[in-house]
Amino acid sequence: MSRIWVALLLLLVPTGLVLADTGIPAVTLVTDEGGTRYSVTIQILALMTLLTFLPAMLMMMTSFARIIIVFAILRQALGLQQTPSNQIIIGLSLFLTLFIMSPVLEEVNTRAVQPYMAEEMAPLEAFQAAGVPFHEFMLRQTRESDLGLFMRISETAPVARAEDIPFTVLIPAFIISELKTAFQIGFMLFIPFLVIDLVVASVLMAMGMMMLSPVIISLPFKIMLFVLVDGWAMVVGTLAASFGV
DSSP: OHHHHHHHHHTTTTOHHHHHHHSOEEEEEEOSSTTOEEEEEHHHHHHHHHGGGHHHHHHHSSSHHHHHHHHHHHHHHHTOSSSSOHHHHHHHHHHHHHHHHHHHHHHHIIIIIHHHHTTOSOHHHHHHHHHHHHHHHHHHHSOHHHHHHHHHHHTOOOOSSGGGSOHHHHHHHHHHHHHHHHHHHHHHHHHHHHHHHHHHHHHHHHTTOTTSOHHHHHHHHHHHHHHHTTHHHHHHHHHHHHTTO
């Protein structure tokens, strides 16, 4: 997986020309006039293929999953089905992910991308160096119980150092830990809004207004409470702090 991340990062810099000149030809087209030859190298084909894994890596190897789950639970707790819209939630989650992951990306750039661009490091060495920051980030966010679970499932031998845990074990353990943490934060967000719903429902029952939906009455109060306590800043700050930012 570390190779995939560096390959995708290298796509952001103009390395395609270098690969095209030195790579192994995969597809060659020779025109009838002038003998012009067009060639696509195996390296470029591999890099283009790796682009299909970018969404999965964004969701499963970064802070994106925890953030978007918490936002989805928050919207459900407020009782707002389509506000904010999915596009706004995804966009906000992406930018927060970039903010939280910026130290990791900077370390990848320093350890792997820049030495590789300066031809001070071989591609394989750059791949391995790029995986270290992501490995450290995911390891900090992963529970030992989840790591132990996947170590047992995969029958992986015990390792002497945490750095030796393979990505095939660390990534699923990281995902499970992220889901647990996201639901824990979502549960804490749900409690005050649930109390408002219960109070409004009890008042309506006491007044004999059983035909009136409590959601219609409680929604303005939940929105007012969320705005008064500066809810968005609190949620975003809590999410950033949960990653140690």
